[in-house]
Each structure stands twice: as C-alpha cells, then as structure tokens.
Amino acid sequence: MVVITVGAATVALKAVGPVLMGGRQLPAVVLGATRLLAPALLAALVITQVVAGPDGPAVDERSLGLAAALVALLLRAPMLLVIAAAAVTTALARLIM
C-alpha cells in the first residue's frame, strides 16, 4: 500500500514538469525562478544533509566532513577529492569520537 502510493506519487511528481513542459521554452517568469532554483536548493540540501537527523538537527562528525570538503574546494581540488575528503574526515572523526 505504502509502496504503491509513494511510488506512484513520486513518478507523478518527477514526470509533471517534463511531460507538461518538456522540450518547450519555459515562460520568462518561470525561467527567472528556475535559474535560481539550483543555488537555493543545493544550499538547502547541503544544510539538511549535514545537520538533519532522526532526533532533530545535530552538529556532528558530518560537519567536520563538510569543513574538509570546503578546504578541498578552496584548494581547487577536483570533485572526486572533495567528496573523498568529506567521507574520510567523517569516518575518521567517528572512529576517534
């Protein structure tokens, strides 16, 4: 029941944009908004992925991982290294703490 409802709802949510507007130029007003959707959504995803937890928001080892990723970005490291820096730092922090 849950599987069917959640599955169908997600398929529909993901399909509505492409099916209704696919291959067409979006109206200028919508385009103005979707242009800025990426920075807004990416920033929100960074925050939620770093602090959200089952028992409410928490600053934990993931924040150290993100800090490591930030340092890697400042050093102009390639994407793979940025992701690896975050994962390794978080893993090490969990091992120690």
Place this chain on the structure above:
Amino acid sequence: MSAMTHAGPCRDGLPGRGHRSLWEGMLAAVPLSVAFAGFGVVFGSSARAAGIGPAAAVVLSATAFAGSAQFAAVSILGAGGSVAAAVAAAVLLNARYGPIGLSVAPVVGGAWWRRLLLGQLVVDESWAIANRGNGSFDLQRLLGAGAVLYLVWVTSTAVGALGASVLADPKALGLDAAFPALFLALLWPQLRERRAAVVAALGAGIALVMLPFAPAGVPIIAAAAACLLGVRR
C-alpha cells in the same frame, strides 16, 4: 554526401559532444555510486526489517528512486507509524521534484512517454551533475549520471532486501557525508554570481531555521521558494 558524413556525431572517430557529456555524467556519478550502493543495501535490509517484502522494496526503489523519502517511509512503518504518516512524509520529501522536474523540462523533449521515463532518472544528484550553472541543463549528463545511479540503487536495494548484510556500515565509512560534499562542490562555482550567492544564503538560512520544527522535506521546499526572488528581477 561529404557534408553528411562530416556532420555525424562521430566525425573523425572522435566522440561527439553528446557522447562525451553522457560519459562525463557517468564518471561524475561513480564516486556517488559507492555511497548509493552502501545505502541501497541498508535500505533493502531496513525495508525487510519493517516487514516490506523484497519485491516491494525493489519496486519502491525503482519508482520512488529517492533515498530520503524511502528511508523516511520505511522508518515510520518500522516504528509502528500509520500508512498515512509514512506516505505523507515521503510525498513531502519528494515534493521538491515538482520544481526540479520543471527546471529540466526544456531539455527533455520527444514523445510524452519518453519525457515521463527520462523524468524518472532525475534525482538530486543527477540533477545537480547535469546543472550547467546558468539555469540550463545537459540532458546527456543527466542521462549518464541518472542511469548509473538508478541501476546501482535498484540493484543494491535488491541485494539488501534479499538478506545480504552490509559488509561495512556506510556511516562508519563516512559515506553519508559524500552527499552534502557533492552538493557543496556543485554549488561552489555558482556562488561567484552575486544573485545566486544571495539566493543560496537565503535558501540555507530558511532550511536551517525550519529544520528544528518543520516536518522533513518542508524546509527544502520552503528554501526552494527563495528562487522566486529571480522572478522579481
């Protein structure tokens, strides 16, 4: 005749732009595949623990294809929550795919069923990889990254649902930190543009303020609304 042969996508044997982007998308998805595989197995086994059969778990991964919503639904069911609560949480978490789908729509053409299917390859990570940073999207990168992540996610769900225990806890390997790092890395170059930086700061702020009290998923949609600033040039 010669014009035709030279207009082909594989002129001089070099891969064309389309193939190269497809390949770039697949390559960009490789480090994330490790994280997807780890969490896919965990999802499969937690679905099993919550009383969801292997076939149903795989169907859920194949149709929902969005880790956070699936984990939310299964953990609510596993904790004895109602079906309605599980569905509501998952739908709220996936509501962001409405605007996300709209943002990629201009590059997804063809018959309605093709647009519907291509839309399913959109997940936060493939969407972020396909984003050119100027509001437009590269369909080939979306396809490459989306297909790799989709296959890994569905396969690893099946592995977990059939009872394989995880070799190592993905969290012990820090794999959960791979996702915010990816999003930050993809956001980074966009911050040079002032308006994008303002909207990003606003989005992050809204998410941070709402996280403690709003149901999961709501802070993300609320933050996405920050992009409406773009309408008011």
